Amino acid sequence: MPSVTAAEVKEFLPIDYDVQDGTISILIAGVDDFLERALGRKIASAAEYIDHLDGGGFALWPVNRPVASVTSVTNLSTEDIENSDNYVLSDDRIHRVDGLDWADYYPGCWRVTYSGGEVAPSGLKMAALQLIARQFDNHGGKITQSAAGYGMTWEKLMSSDIWVLLGPLGRGAQQIG
Incomplete structure (x- = not known):
């Protein structure tokens, strides 16, 4: 929107x-x-989104913020869905509970389904x-324009x-x- x-x-x-x-x-x-x-x-209104995000850092950053809730986090290299007990949503970022970085198999290797965005x-x-x-x-x-003085x-x-x-x-x- x-x-x-x-x-x-x-x-x-x-x-x-x-x-x-x-x-x-x-x-x-x-x-x-x-x-x-x-x-x-x-710039988007609240809705459900699917992002393909890179790993390799301490957090996954969904594109449409603010993030209201995370539906699923899927490792596309294995098609494994992360157990929701293994991550937490904090300040519009998804952090691993164990404090480790998200694995970086290839660009966009994490599929995140979430609700986010705002009016x-x-x-x-x-x-x-x-x-x-x-x-x-x-x-x-x-930058400038003039006519008739x-x-x-x-x-x-x-x-x-x-x-x-x-x-x-x-x-x-x-x-x-």
Whole structure:
């Protein structure tokens, strides 16, 4: 589920016609992808997910956080399902109870079925709306533009005002763009 709906974008901009709906859908998808990379996490509503995760570390990190519960952890190299007594969910990570690292047979060797994700918090919605508005107002990604003696300079896509909204939302947040 996207961070914002087309109706929310149209109300924010404000747009009261349907001719731009295709553009708005493209902008929503692009901004969601951008935010997922910047936050280091998926933007998704709560649902059941299956991830193929690498071992080799002290924890398995499901993609769609927060993680509500773990249904199963399967070692794909043997097709053995881990006994739920052998792992614990803590801080959106799956840790082995014995304290050992998860074996690393090959990339994606652990299949984790779990419930996770969340409805986009208001800070994320506001950041997405601001990014979409900036992209909508600046088709083509120009930095400066002038006509008839008037000039306009656009700031970079992800400025500090948006980082303030996103700060608490991502552990792996990195400034990109």
